[in-house]
Amino acid sequence: MSLLESEMFSFLNECNIINSINLESGARVFQEGDSCHYIAFIKSGVIRVTKLGQNGREMLLYRVVAGESCVLTISSILSNSLYPAHAVVEEPSEILLLSAEEFKKQMTSNLGLQQYTYSILMNRFLSVMSMLEDIVFLKVDQRIIEFLISKSNQDNGSLLELTHEDIAIELGTAREVVSRILKGLEREGLIKQARGKIKLVNIKKICDKLVNM
Template sequence: MPDRESILSPKDHFPFLEDAQTRADPNWNAAFPKGRLLLVTGDICESVVLVLRGQIRVYQVSNSGRELTLYRVGPGESCVLMLSSVLAEQSYPAVAAAETDVTAVTVPVAMFREWMQKSTGVQRFVYDTLYHRLTNVMVLVHEVTFGKMDVRIACYLLEHTSAENIELTVRHEDIALELGTAREVVTRILHTLERDSLIATGKGRITVTNRSALAKRCEDA
């Protein structure tokens, strides 16, 4: 049985595509395989990507090569840095990569700028995206600046598990990339959490064994 995302049309995800002012034809079925780099720092955006299926990871890379995830773009969304780069006519300030196979509508820059001038639906979509994504980035900045890494890892484990699904399949390197730290730091903190009987670790997996105690660690966030 097909999943819900596979049977939704582009206009289900992006209602503004119904607007009379947006009837020109974009590419309705662009495909980006997992691992594909859509944009890197300094690129000029040639189109706006509206995600239908899959997920794009947007991140920054330090001079030492360390990565920090800024946010992800899923179905019904577009990249706020892409939108701002297009509208401000500036280069892209991060890296955007397909974290899974991605299907999207791609709208040429000139067409999208015209839509932005003429369509209130497009304007509302852009402003909503700016507000919600920038709010999330502010939370990330607060966490990176003021949050202790052990607290951030505890919160990460809670966010990616549940009371019903206590096991997480993930590598230490993946957590490090997500949180913008070194793998060795993640390993050390996970060993501490395991020693305190909050989690159990195995090859490529982490099991939350004491969710309530782990949640208390997050109260300091």
């Protein structure tokens, strides 16, 4: 096992790894209703986990990044239930695989794996709690402005490659709502829109608008 693997997932030294695989963007990891025959530990890359509603709308639940594993996979394996969402590779990923049987066996005696599992479950629970608080207590226009500012900071620039559908999925709202709010921001001169792109014209004024909401 490499040094990186030992640093990230030292508890796997006691386990029988099935293999290490590389997945390209767009590859399906799980879809809703799948049986979970293995658990994936993300060495690098990003896995996107979403839920598809009966109305066809998709909502982002969370992303799984380097050093993490998917909590829905963990819960599905431990409860012998089917996977309740969709998991797709968002960025090229290197993944370590452990069989469901080996995972359940190791959970009875591998203290490092137990601590890792409980920690990641708690962190994801707190993350979902925070997301629910935003949905319940913040107006959609506030959440959209916060998202645009956050995305600008991540991308280190004011030109964002985003569609209205992308934002709707991220924030768990309707595309039509996103379009209406972005059009309002454009009328105020705060953003400019092109196909698949949003330019933040004046980030300071956008931040001021958020503060005064």
